[in-house]
Amino acid sequence: MVVPxxxxxxxxxxxxxxxxxxFLAKKFQQFPxxxxxxxxxxxxxxxxxxxxxxxxxxxxxxxxxxxxxxxxANPQLMNYEQSIAKNIARRIQQEKIDFIIDLxxxxxxxxxxxxxxxxxxxxxxxxxxxxxxxxxxxxxQHPPDYNGSxxxxxxxxxxxxxxxxxxxxxxxxxxxxxxxxxxxxxLDYIAADKQGKxxxxxxxxxxxxxxxxxxxxxxxxxxxxxxxxxxxxxKDYKPLYPGNPMFITFDGKEIFYVGDSTxxxxxxxxxxxxxxxxxxxxxxxxxxxx
Amino acid sequence: MVVPxxxxxxxxxxxxxxxxxxFLAKKFQQFPxxxxxxxxxxxxxxxxxxxxxxxxxxxxxxxxxxxxxxxxANPQLMNYEQSIAKNIARRIQQEKIDFIIDLxxxxxxxxxxxxxxxxxxxxxxxxxxxxxxxxxxxxxQHPPDYNGSxxxxxxxxxxxxxxxxxxxxxxxxxxxxxxxxxxxxxLDYIAADKQGKxxxxxxxxxxxxxxxxxxxxxxxxxxxxxxxxxxxxxKDYKPLYPGNPMFITFDGKEIFYVGDSTxxxxxxxxxxxxxxxxxxxxxxxxxxxx
Numbered sequence: 001m002v003v004p005x006x007x008x009x010x011x012x013x014x015x016x017x018x019x020x021x022x023f024l025a026k027k028f029q030q031f032p033x034x035x036x037x038x039x040x041x042x043x044x045x046x047x048x049x050x051x052x053x054x055x056x057x058x059x060x061x062x063x064x065x066x067x068x069x070x071x072x073a074n075p076q077l078m079n080y081e082q083s084i085a086k087n088i089a090r091r092i093q094q095e096k097i098d099f100i101i102d103l104x105x106x107x108x109x110x111x112x113x114x115x116x117x118x119x120x121x122x123x124x125x126x127x128x129x130x131x132x133x134x135x136x137x138x139x140x141q142h143p144p145d146y147n148g149s150x151x152x153x154x155x156x157x158x159x160x161x162x163x164x165x166x167x168x169x170x171x172x173x174x175x176x177x178x179x180x181x182x183x184x185x186x187l188d189y190i191a192a193d194k195q196g197k198x199x200x201x202x203x204x205x206x207x208x209x210x211x212x213x214x215x216x217x218x219x220x221x222x223x224x225x226x227x228x229x230x231x232x233x234x235k236d237y238k239p240l241y242p243g244n245p246m247f248i249t250f251d252g253k254e255i256f257y258v259g260d261s262t263x264x265x266x267x268x269x270x271x272x273x274x275x276x277x278x279x280x281x282x283x284x285x286x287x288x289x290x
Numbered sequence: 291m292v293v294p295x296x297x298x299x300x301x302x303x304x305x306x307x308x309x310x311x312x313f314l315a316k317k318f319q320q321f322p323x324x325x326x327x328x329x330x331x332x333x334x335x336x337x338x339x340x341x342x343x344x345x346x347x348x349x350x351x352x353x354x355x356x357x358x359x360x361x362x363a364n365p366q367l368m369n370y371e372q373s374i375a376k377n378i379a380r381r382i383q384q385e386k387i388d389f390i391i392d393l394x395x396x397x398x399x400x401x402x403x404x405x406x407x408x409x410x411x412x413x414x415x416x417x418x419x420x421x422x423x424x425x426x427x428x429x430x431q432h433p434p435d436y437n438g439s440x441x442x443x444x445x446x447x448x449x450x451x452x453x454x455x456x457x458x459x460x461x462x463x464x465x466x467x468x469x470x471x472x473x474x475x476x477l478d479y480i481a482a483d484k485q486g487k488x489x490x491x492x493x494x495x496x497x498x499x500x501x502x503x504x505x506x507x508x509x510x511x512x513x514x515x516x517x518x519x520x521x522x523x524x525k526d527y528k529p530l531y532p533g534n535p536m537f538i539t540f541d542g543k544e545i546f547y548v549g550d551s552t553x554x555x556x557x558x559x560x561x562x563x564x565x566x567x568x569x570x571x572x573x574x575x576x577x578x579x580x
Binding site for chain 2: 023027055056107165166167168169170171172173174176177227228229230233248250252269270271272274275
């Protein structure tokens with residue numbers, strides 16, 4: 001399918017401590033020719049500059065939950081991230097960006113994950129292509145509880161890249177290089193498709209659909225009472241069967257998964273999600289046939 | 291050697307984002323009997339409460355570089371961490387604490403490391419005992435560039451525990467349990483030694499002595515130009531031979547170790563050390579015979 005994408009934005013540092021995206025964006029700013037393709041122009045953007053300088057996820061509130069259209073239109077919402085969200089939204093519109101690649105990293109062992117925020121056929125074909133050229137790439141449905149408030153929601157077409165496990169505030173050379181390779185593959189696809197030569201993709205696409213979020217066990221004061229079980233730590237995308245251990249309390253008591261079907265947990269033990277009440281998301285593994 | 295230790299302090303949260311120590315200290319506060327021994331009383335302390343609440347390493351400056359005696363005596367130094375350093379120093383003195391266990395974690399793959407801030411025979415014997423009961427325990431000399439400015443420097447006798455690899459802002463159940471086990475072993479040793487029954491230790495002690503610190507390659511603006519090489523990432527305490535790769539630039543150029551002898555790097559890719567100009571410390575492996 002030929003989609004006439006003209007202008008792409010690569011965004012790093014939507015979360016300031018996620019350095020893979022920050023340093024890739026800086027590299028592309030230094031060598032802008034690397035991300036140009038025939039008839040497709042690409043700009044780079046460092047989203048949350050203050051948080052990048054501070055080395056934190058955000059200053060006042062999570063920037064990547066500030067792009068809900070109602071919030072963007074609300075002049076009352078003017079803390080730091082709410083203000084820059086309005087600026088970024090304006091810039092994406094002014095620059096006529098029709099595709100965004102938003103770069104993230106996670107402390108969960110998500111490997112090379114691409115997150116799709118809608119089921120546009122173009123994105124499904126692109127995802128199928130990316131998993132075909134690198135079978136390690138996983139495709140995840142956008143968590144529905146984000147409620148359209150992410151930066152990627154500024155455009156219909158785009159990809160959120162989520163790589164891990166990596167701690168905040170540091171670079172991992174292998175993940176850096178794999179993420180860069182993925183970005184080039186996306187740009188190549190866009191350019192080839194535009195010329196009516198879409199790269200051949202497989203006939204189906206395996207993806208993970210989010211079923212529910214699971215919080216840590218907490219006491220009445222909201223303090224967590226248990227940790228991710230060692231047998232589940234770093235086991236993102238691996239099957240979790242009913243009866244398998246999920247948590248272990250500080251006193252060593254095991255807590256088991258009581259669902260009635262196999263789940264595939266993702267975002268297990270993401271540091272930024274402790275405050276959001278998310279220990280992991282449970283997903284269902286599905287196959288989409290073209 | 292019988293050393294009449296009366297009162298021990300277990301300190302968590304000297305760095306606010308290092309949750310292993312924070313949650314162990316909270317657990318001990320909830321179940322104080324777990325850390326009492328015959329004739330040895332133990333208190334717990336959450337050092338940097340504001341940073342713990344914020345989930346950051348520190349608020350104004352690194353608390354664990356604020357305990358230099360000159361700085362403690364300087365009434366001009368009154369930012370948040372400088373102030374609480376003075377309070378903590380006063381409390382340690384008032385409570386007549388004669389042994390500190392300071393709990394830290396690191397994004398480097400340091401496993402279970404104990405750091406010795408001096409060569410007191412008591413500490414060497416204790417370290418030998420701990421490595422005997424758990425051969426995974428590594429013993430590291432305190433980095434000399436800390437200049438006596440760490441919390442542990444408030445006392446002659448004490449142990450800094452440094453566990454990893456773990457990202458800031460999250461808990462790893464296995465490292466949590468292993469750290470707790472180590473703390474109990476230290477308390478058991480202190481109590482047994484006090485009663486004239488020191489646990490039997492081996493006749494020698496392998497430890498790592500810091501030779502130098504190595505910074506990331508940087509440009510004139512101080513921006514880093516390379517990452518830890520994938521072959522070195524997570525290889526703390528493993529031999530690094532002259533000619534082995536150390537860094538890789540953002541463009542994929544390898545940078546090699548040019549020393550003239552085998553080094554054993556530690557604190558490789560510690561997130562908090564990017565701002566301190568430390569990509570790793572190179573150590574020498576030594577054996578101390580009693």
